Amino acid sequence: xxxxxxxxxxxxxxxxxxxxxxxxxxxxxxxxxxxxxxxxxxxxxxxxxxxxxxxxxxxxxxxxxxxxxxxxxxxxxxxxxxxxxxxxxxxxxxxxxxxxxxxxxxxxxxxxxxxxxxxxxxxxxxxxxxxxxxxxxxxxxxxxxxxxxxxxxxxxxxxxxxxxxxxxxxxxxxxxxxxxxxxxxxxxxxxxxxxxxxxxxxxxxxxxxxxxxxxxxxxxxxxxxxxxxxxxxxxxxxxxxxxxxxxxxxxxxxxxxxxxxxxxxxxxxxxxxxxxxxxxxxxxxxxxxxxxxxxxxxxxxxxxxxxxxxxxxxxxxxxxxxxxxxxxxxxxxxxxxxxxxxxxxxxxxxxxxxxxxxxxxxxxxxxxxxxxxxxxxxxxxxxxxxxxxxxxxxxxxxxxxxxxxxx
DNA sequence: TCTGGGGTCCTAGGACCC
DNA sequence: TCTGGGGTCCTAGGACCC
Numbered sequence: 001x002x003x004x005x006x007x008x009x010x011x012x013x014x015x016x017x018x019x020x021x022x023x024x025x026x027x028x029x030x031x032x033x034x035x036x037x038x039x040x041x042x043x044x045x046x047x048x049x050x051x052x053x054x055x056x057x058x059x060x061x062x063x064x065x066x067x068x069x070x071x072x073x074x075x076x077x078x079x080x081x082x083x084x085x086x087x088x089x090x091x092x093x094x095x096x097x098x099x100x101x102x103x104x105x106x107x108x109x110x111x112x113x114x115x116x117x118x119x120x121x122x123x124x125x126x127x128x129x130x131x132x133x134x135x136x137x138x139x140x141x142x143x144x145x146x147x148x149x150x151x152x153x154x155x156x157x158x159x160x161x162x163x164x165x166x167x168x169x170x171x172x173x174x175x176x177x178x179x180x181x182x183x184x185x186x187x188x189x190x191x192x193x194x195x196x197x198x199x200x201x202x203x204x205x206x207x208x209x210x211x212x213x214x215x216x217x218x219x220x221x222x223x224x225x226x227x228x229x230x231x232x233x234x235x236x237x238x239x240x241x242x243x244x245x246x247x248x249x250x251x252x253x254x255x256x257x258x259x260x261x262x263x264x265x266x267x268x269x270x271x272x273x274x275x276x277x278x279x280x281x282x283x284x285x286x287x288x289x290x291x292x293x294x295x296x297x298x299x300x301x302x303x304x305x306x307x308x309x310x311x312x313x314x315x316x317x318x319x320x321x322x323x324x325x326x327x328x329x330x331x332x333x334x335x336x337x338x339x340x341x342x343x344x345x346x347x348x349x350x351x352x353x354x355x356x357x358x359x360x361x362x363x364x365x366x367x368x369x370x371x372x373x374x375x376x377x378x379x380x381x382x383x384x385x386x387x388x389x390x391x392x393x394x395x396x397x398x399x400x401x402x403x404x405x406x407x
Numbered sequence: 408t409c410t411g412g413g414g415t416c417c418t419a420g421g422a423c424c425c
Numbered sequence: 426t427c428t429g430g431g432g433t434c435c436t437a438g439g440a441c442c443c
Contacts, residue, residue: 039411100443186441
């Protein structure tokens with residue numbers, strides 16, 4: 001039986017959710033952004049018409065579209081909406097794999113016939129999502145995840161693209177390799193392909209295996225199969241999403257700084273946020289990474305693995321600050337971004353499982369920072385964080401608004 | 408008020424042990 | 426004297442994803 005895999009991709013998701021919630025934004029150019037020195041996370045189709053794209057700075061976006069409305073993202077709202085959308089999909093199969101906050105794979109192979117076939121299911125899902133949430137999505141259907149994902153991108157917004165196995169030669173192989181972005185072929189790899197004269201998916205599929213092998217090692221085989229349209233991995237069921245492997249937070253400071261107290265305070269805050277999430281997910285970790293971006297955009301992450309698994313903010317901070325002192329001092333350049341993450345995680349001893357809901361939520365959440373998350377509402381903060389002196393330092397330097405802390 | 412923030416996976420090389 | 430090979434763990438760095 002030919003497999004039927006669908007990829008459901010919500011169109012301009014964050015911006016569309018905002019427009020759905022606020023009638024005043026409908027039909028208008030909207031860009032969802034974070035706070036501070038930030039970028040456009042998602043632009044509505046009205047804004048895209050002016051050339052506004054994800055990744056642009058606010059001034060850039062405004063120069064292209066003076067009427068643009070910037071909206072501060074509300075991740076909780078998007079996560080909540082995602083879960084409600086999942087419920088619709090789960091009516092048709094339990095094989096619903098969360099790929100990101102706005103994309104899911106569905107394996108309809110064994111259930112679509114109950115609802116009149118995969119195309120009928122796709123149409124019904126689109127209709128229900130539109131009726132329930134006022135949101136549009138693009139759906140791709142194919143014999144594997146790669147074809148489904150590439151297909152979904154071919155027709156946006158509100159598209160439905162079907163590529164059967166028998167149509168691969170006609171509809172998939174001629175696609176330029178640039179269309180393979182999102183399935184493992186990024187910008188750099190695409191450039192390498194082009195240097196080799198590989199212009200289409202078919203070219204990639206036909207490339208001499210020894211060359212792919214020599215240039216890309218293990219990945220070479222995968223690329224060949226992607227090119228042929230035969231790369232195939234199973235769709236996970238909704239209850240089997242991967243466990244979290246690392247938890248981290250980073251933050252771009254309002255202004256680049258060499259002030260160690262400011263950097264230290266931010267790092268402490270980030271460690272507490274990481275710790276709070278680790279406790280929430282009932283995990284502990286052994287490898288602490290410190291992430292620093294300097295004013296010249298030079299970036300590094302240094303890791304240190306310790307003997308015991310830890311999950312407290314104080315312990316994480318101790319490890320992170322040790323790395324900072326060893327690797328970064330004395331500071332040559334002002335620091336632009338500071339971050340910390342904990343990997344090598346395991347379920348907390350004494351806690352049997354990482355809760356399924358939490359795991360799924362984490363996966364959905366991983367796209368963006370919890371912009372609106374109320375910091376530390378239920379956690380005990382280290383004394384040094386709550387003493388007013390720290391507020392004073394951060395505020396005097398213009399590096400933080402009190403609101404963030406008092407929230 | 409140039410360039411966010413959350414992740415994953417793979418590779419290469421060094422340390423260390425047997 | 427000079428010296429193998431396998432395995433594991435750890436780290437840095439790069440590429441990719443949304």
